[in-house]
Amino acid sequence: MIFIGVFKFASCDGCQLAFFDISDRLLKLDIKIEYFLEAQSENIFNKFDIAFVEGSISTPQQEEKIKEIRKKSKKLITIGACADSGGIQSIRNFMDYEDVLKHVYPSPEYIKSLEKSKPISDYVEVDFEIRGCPINKEQLYEVIISVLMNKTPSLPEYPVCLECKRKGNPCVLILGQPCLGSIIKAGCGAICPSFNRGCYGCFGPIENPNIDSLREIFEKHGYGNLFDSILTSFNAYNKTYREKYEKEN
Ligand code: SF4
Ligand code: SF4
Ligand code: SF4
Structure with a gap:
């Protein structure tokens, strides 16, 4: 049996929905989802064979958390454009941070954010990326099956x-x-x-x-x-x- 954790950082939650879309197939596999806040009320933050991570790193707390998740996980796989590449929220990385804060929030002094929204791979080693906004559920299934079979997932590299x-x-x-x-x-x-x-x-x-x-x-x-x-x-x-x-x- 493999133990899975599904985690979220700065994101819209859309990529996590792919797990619900394949839930009938996941129930037949030798896996246990130990941590998935969006899907279950009881969660265990222990050791994981795979940590799936959605979202970019945008706050100092998230920076600490992703390092903790990495330490507890044999494989860390990012899901979606936010986690792989900073997401649409990283448009701000090319602008003046203080200016963005001022224009987006009426009280910017309460916002504790990092100046840039960055991909997970800027902070910890990533074993595999699933692309898309949102990801394709079939690609997610292929990755889970591949880990179970101890093989490299077969996802397209072509355009x-x-x-x-x-x-x-x-x-x-x-x-x-x-x-x-x-x-x-x-x-x-x-x-x-x-x-x-x-x-x-x-x-x-x-x-x-x-x-x-x-x-x-x-x-x-x-x-x-x-x-x-x-x-x-x-x-x-x-x-x-x-x-x-x-x-x-
Ligand atoms: S064609 Fe595919 S990769 Fe391009 S924007 Fe549409 S969904 Fe995304
Ligand atoms: S990649 Fe797109 S769908 Fe997935 S969490 Fe980010 S914004 Fe949402
Ligand atoms: S063949 Fe043309 S329309 Fe189709 S993806 Fe390529 S550039 Fe776009």
Whole structure:
């Protein structure tokens, strides 16, 4: 039997819902969920074979807590864009912190927050990332089964474009809509282009994305001014984007 903990930091709770979506299948596995505040009233904070972590680190208390969770867990797996890349709340990382506080809260003096919202991997070692905003429930199931079988989870490393072409979708980028599909990791089934909308990148970047080339295409189509803001939305503080912007500025 493996012991699981599900934890939440700065997030909307949406990724944790994937556990409910596969609960009928989870009940048949040799697992015990020891800690999951959103799902059960009795929780034990002891040792875990897997800690699933949702959310970014945004407060000093969260920084301490994630270190404690890491010490108690054999594997730590992040779930979703907030935990993997800082989430939409990390847009503030590129702004003046005091200015943001002043504009968002009527009494900013009561807010005890870190200046930046950062991914879990900025604080502790992460064994595996499940991407998306929210994550795909099938990917979550694959990861749990893989840990039970002691194998590496088989999740796509290729871009959304591949899923999109397999579905036979016309390319919305060519038809005049901003679409990040060529640099974003697959896993959603290219859902946005399937409904005639561009991909806004919620699964985060593939390895070695050709960001400059896609920016040129956006510029050629007349929406180059949107590129940076779309890229740095769901996964604003992803290490790939961060390194690139820090190098450029
Ligand atoms: S990644 Fe998206 S769905 Fe998941 S917790 Fe963050 S905001 Fe919610
Ligand atoms: S619509 Fe987007 S995801 Fe689909 S092929 Fe074109 S660029 Fe790729
Ligand atoms: S198409 Fe892009 S924005 Fe839409 S769900 Fe998939 S990864 Fe997210």
